[in-house]
Amino acid sequence: HGRCALTSWMEARALRKENAKAIGQWLPHWDVRQMLFKATGGDVKKWYWYLHHIMWADRITIRKGTGCSPYFMVTGAHPTLPLDVQEATWLVQYPKEIMKTEELIALRAQALAKHTEHVEAMRQRVTKEKERRAAQLEESNRAKIKTYDFKPGDLVLVKNSAIEMSADRKMKLRYLGPMVVITRSKGGAYILAEMDGSRIELPQNLKDMIDVSPETLIELQDDEDISELHDLDLGMGHSDSE
Structure with missing residues (x-):
């Protein structure tokens, strides 16, 4: 950057459209910043909590230009998140409309960065649901379910x-x-x-x-x-x- 000889104000030179190399140097970093902003809910001070998961989610998300993820281009196989169906749908709330790529990656990073209290709360909920269904099954089949424990003389x-x-x-x-x-x-x-x-x-x-x-x-x-x-x-x- 230079300065104006008359006013001493800093002079800025706009990047030209044909300078794709210069644009490509900072644009991916801006996308990562937007992903971190979405994942942290605007609290950018916690960026280091989600950086690893942002990079992970970014590598396994399908690119619009190629139709496949970078993971697929390297390995030839589709990636699988280490989350089961109930965890993946419970940890994050997906919108009911098409979202931007950085928003999708941010939501996946949130799902990957699940904390202990989230998992424990989920396990308690699943356990209660299992107990409720078991009690309901036992009640509805009371006349059919029998526990055989034969004693001498039976x-x-x-x-x-x-x-x-x-x-x-x-x-x-x-x-x-x-x-x-x-x-x-x-x-x-x-x-x-x-x-x-x-x-x-x-x-x-x-x-x-x-x-x-x-x-x-x-x-x-x-x-x-x-x-x-x-x-x-x-x-x-x-x-x-x-």
Whole structure:
């Protein structure tokens, strides 16, 4: 810059339109400044909080001139933000109209720069929603949902798995019984007996059993072998989750 010889005022020379090189040196920096201004909500003193995320979002945003992002031009793959759908739509409020590129990048930078309190608040909201839906499902299916925890003396029916591969299985009994629960082993399998007390040696899995009458309880005689059966691990521990 020079100064006027008469007034000593600084003289400025406007950039000419054909001087694209000079314009290209400062225009991208102006765009970044506008992005930071939008991301900080006008509080430019916090620019360093969002600079990293602004540069990240700028590299993964589609350019109007090329139709793809710089990330895609370098790697050949479309970028994916490390946010799930609920986080991405909850952390920022997108307008209902077309916005400028710097505004879009600023909003993406805000989503990337999510803070701990935002994530914690979001988790609490999701947890409450899960609990509400679980309670609603349990209430609406109260007559269908049952927790089977058979006790010694309970009457149960056992699925007749021997006929599953039979061609005429529709004409045969699907369940056998009733039978009496003797005990449950550490592995999760149940030891059953016939109504006359004859013990069935083959342990039964919980998923193959249904209760006959929850109000009916058969009195069992004391047997020294019952405690030994209870301590066995018959390898059916997964039955509880079935």
